[in-house]
Amino acid sequence: MAKSYANYLKKHTEALVKDVGIEAACALTGKSKATLGRYYSNNEEHADRFMPVDAVVALEAASSYPHVTSALAEVRGITLSYDESSPNEKRGGVNSDVVALSQRFAVLMGEYNQSIEDGVISVNEAKRLLQETTALQKVLIEMKLHLEQEAD
Known part of the structure; x- marks a missing residue:
């Protein structure tokens, strides 16, 4: 590997x-x-x-x-998608997803701004950015699920 x-x-x-x-x-x-x-x-x-x-x-x-x-x-370059029976599914809808997405993105950009301030992203800063990126990804997956539900 x-x-x-x-x-x-x-x-x-x-x-x-x-x-x-x-x-x-x-x-x-x-x-x-x-x-x-x-x-x-x-x-x-x-x-x-x-x-x-x-x-x-x-x-x-x-x-x-x-x-x-x-x-x-x-x-492998594969995108995952949750089905409707996902235990991680949260109630809400696309509108609440958009709000959550905006908030997560703002937090990510804030972390990035702090991290790049000295011109170098440290290991701890990279870990924080990774956490925020993962949180953003979760919101996008939830948003995708809600959009798929509305398309049905």
């Missing part, structure tokens, strides 16, 4: 574990904190370790967003 993809998947694995919470992730997967940490560790000794698919499924069922599945799709 290309190293860039490996790091990308490990970052999304870490986001998934943190989304669910480390204690809950341990309970859901039957894995220890140390084992879960190895799945997203960038240390050379753990470079070939990835979370098993059954653990990803268990965690994504409890998470607010399918972090690893989304990352795998992005690596």
